[in-house]
Amino acid sequence: MKIYINGKYYGREDARISVFDHGFLYGDGVFEGIRSYNCLVFKLKEHIDRLYESAHTIMLDIGMTKQEMIKAVLDTLKANKLKDSYIRLVVSRGTGDLGMDPRKCTGKPAVIIIADKITLYPERYYKDGLTIVTVPTVRNMPEALNPQIKSLNYLNNILAKIEAVNAGCEEAILLDALGFVAECTGDNIFIVKNGGLYTPPQCMGTLRGITRDSVIELARKNRIPVHEHVLTRHEVYISDECFLTGTAAEIIPVVKIDGRVIGSGKPGPTTRKLIGKFHTITAKDGVRYKI
């Protein structure tokens, strides 16, 4: 495995950064998770744009142009000879002292690209659907740590994941500070009701996921009405279908939430149709590279 760190490649054992890196000490940094399918990187521009937006808000100068970053991602895929890949792109504040002041990080930010494979959930969950649970941990408020920033500080999500695992579930629904459904630990949530698709708007505790946007676009193209609308747990419980979206998970059906069976208790027709359409676009759209 060849891991990119600031323009050089290192093996898995040698790919190291300083213990004084503020990404490690404070979670001070940003990241993206990107996928490639058969030598096509899906929505690469959108991921790079969002990375730079996250960095802009935390006032982190990446020190590379977007074009250079795109080239680095493609070069890493080529160096690893991966046709299908999950790419983790991390930019941390870099090395500073033990204080949190980012001005003390005088060196370059650490730009790390790891191209690997990932299967987030066992295949049976894609076939049979997930059982999930609403957890006590509330999604970060935008005025505290805006969920639109894909930051290295992931403890909000990890606490929710721990609560889900403690409850014997693979995934958690987090509510926002008002009690509306926000999203899952690393995935957006959709429901289907009376033939329409509903998903929370990005304004409160919901990250505007790139998979989420792709699903909205796909649904509209297929004349499925889409509503970006606040959702309560009640609306989720009485939905006909439910599924989660994210780059790593792609589209995964949900069949039980907080003990309530969703719809027929099996992945529904709209979910299955969208999964099929999604695989069609990931197989043909994207930035091509040669290995």
Ligand SMILES: *Cc1c(COP(=O)(O)O)cnc(C)c1O
């Ligand atoms: C990355 C992420 C998602 C999914 O976004 P995609 O762009 O579809 O990968 C959803 N929620 C959280 C908290 C995330 O970090």
